[in-house]
Amino acid sequence: MNRDRIIADFAFNATRAGAEVVRAKDTEEMNRILSLLLRERDSILIYCPGLTELEKAASIPPLRLTMDYKAATICVEEAEAAIAETGTLIYSNQGGRLLSAGLLASHHVVMIREENIHEALDDFFAHLGDSPPAYLAFETGPSRTADIELQITLGVHGPERLTIILL
């Protein structure tokens, strides 16, 4: 399958799972999108780990930036990989990433580079090999439950909103 198709599949499946997907052609556009997203709710605290290049390049209003990820309402970070087949984002604990941050926030904003999108589950797991990192976290859409009368409600323990920025 060609790259365009894979990216389109990822966007489709992630949207189907309840995420919002936007495309950015470069970091400038990414930051324009971020400022729109972050402006929506003014006095909210934002956490961004600043581990990857993209995370370091993300422009977040300094007054609202916090390293207390438990207090943050929005978490901005980059996913290590993604899977087109299921619309899934993948993070690992490598580099000291705090994997609970993206869950504790009520809005998770995630950047993913197009070249890190794998076509199918098999591709990702094959590439994983036989020494996976200590913690691999997968995310497909927002947090949800149907435990009350089978009615779907979002944001149970994790975010009720997931925005994916494709670069």
Place this chain on the structure above:
Amino acid sequence: MSAKNEIPTHPIPFRALALRSLSDPELRATLSLVVETFTQKRQEALAGLPWEEWRERLSSLRLQILNDLPAFVHLFAARARAVGATVHQALDAKSACEIVTSILREREARRVVKSKSMISEEIHLNQHLREQGIEAIETDLGEYINQLAGHGPSHLIVPAIHHNRRRIGQLFAHKLNVPYTEDPVELTRIARKFLREEFLRAQAGITGANFAVAETGSLVLFTNEGNGRLVTTLPPLHLALVSIDKMIPSTGDLPLVVRLLPRSATGQILTSYLSVITGAREAAGSWGAHELHIVLVDNGRSRILASPYREMLKCIRCGACSNACPIYRLVGGHAYGSTYPGPMGAVLTALLEGMERAHPLLDGSTLCGACAEVCPAKVPLVTLLRRLREQKVEARLTPWVERAAMAGWACAVRFPLLYRLGKVAAGVVWPVAKRIGRNTVLGRMPDFAPRFFRRRIW
């Protein structure tokens, strides 16, 4: 030692429990909604996919494990230890509870958070912990609701579905001291708020595992709510209870189970969250060191493995069989009086808790086969149920009237003359019996219309 860890031996009153469900129209309406929704979603999720091929592969994979289970368990333990996990092996419920308690005691953990784990329910862990002064808070919303209500799960996937929103509203108002609401969105928000505090202050997190990867010593956890990840990343200690039948060989087998489990359970392509945990993480700054203890629980599985019922251990706990079962749809999970409901519950409970306790569950099936049809691991549920019924007969647990009738029938069936005489007698007796027994099954039967056999050539 908790009395609760001893398995009760009086028979589960399935018929009485089932009748109770039958007379509850609200429960029946809920059950219909649940099973029909999940059935439809499952069909949509599997449409156009190579279902037969996938399930054959999953069945083979699981059989591969079962054919060599001790070796795989040994490999898993070795690999998990090599990446920093502490691995314990518990032969039965009692020792599993004791191991968990002692780990928690050593770290003076009095309040822990739990992600959904069927094996922990099977061994009655929460009760045991409570008796030892340790509070285990369920974080799966359905399990949390049940915990507040003092109920067991009624469905493998949506364990609290037997409560309606009003009942949940009342429960929250009463137990959490919040204003009454019956809006699911509000109720979810309340649960999120209360459980968030629990996550943040818990001294340990207890989970099960949907699968355990032997080659890498990894644990695999699926959740939709995100509580799996929180329970395993926030507290400094993660304690995982894994029944030994959860093994799969390698990470290369994960795509298959990732494709089959969510689709079979809820009709989702994938649950919102999935964690693959391989060993303990190193201490990294302010978020603290992480300790991982894995308790491998046998609790009868080796015995089942050596029995004619070993294929039951292929089960991946998706709940599709409950959704397909016409009896489950009528009576719901609580009628089964055990940790596991539905067709797989009837079989597994008989195997784990013994025939004396579980034999009434075996009657609650027409052997229609709808369950086996939807099982992603091709567990031969009908064959297993029938075999268990044979065992029940051999154990003389069937009513004597039934045994006598079967013996009489067998006689008549072999001796056509006797059969004919029986029909003559029945011609007279039947209408009388039907009248007398008009409120029993006899009253539902048609009228007798015997004919004598003649060799006829047309």
Place this chain on the structure above:
Amino acid sequence: MRVQLFTTCLIDAFFPETREAVLRLLRHFGVEVVIPPGQTCCGKPSDSGGYTRESRRAAVHFLSLFQGSDPILIPSGSCASMVKNHYPLLLGNDPRLREKAEVLAGRTYELSQFLVQVLRVHEAGLSWSGRITYHASCQLQRELGVREEPLLLLRSLRGAEFVPLSHMDRCCGFGGIFMAKLPELSLALAEEKAEEIISSGADTVTGCDHGCLLNIADALRRRGSKVRVKHLAAVLAEALPGKQT
């Protein structure tokens, strides 16, 4: 062509009209029918109940009656499946009997299987008037894999209006001994099935198993419904030329 017919205990005891219909139907298509004497029961009730010894006796008796190599026709999905699928397993501990059972299974047909696969009755242009719906019995569809044949036959009836049954393949609650052991559950399932039949608007419901049909008929009767319950063989016999109502 000659066949051997196994009447089944339910048809023998309660539904002689179905046996007459089967005979009429087969005769119309030029089939000579032999009914080996001494027939009793295939052993399904004891088999479902876990009474293996009793079921084996029934199986051995059946094998002794059906000699030769003619096709064996059974107008019941559960009995046909018992013979085809379960006899070889039941007699598995005796290699000679097991082999006999396997050979016998190879020449055993459920009735609608035979009507479609061998006699091509669905191409015979039969006609029948009325609105008819179909209940798919459990062993018929899941153990024998017979799903299309009854539908083909019904859809081929000129003048008939076939209406689909909601949850057609859901169990009706008969389950043989189940009906006697858990009668309330059995009735609850039958009542739901009856409701669905009534909602379909059909004036007749048919199927290939009298166990299901008797259970359904009772539920319909309790509901005060006038929907007729007929075995597929009886419907087809009604559809033969010269049999129009």
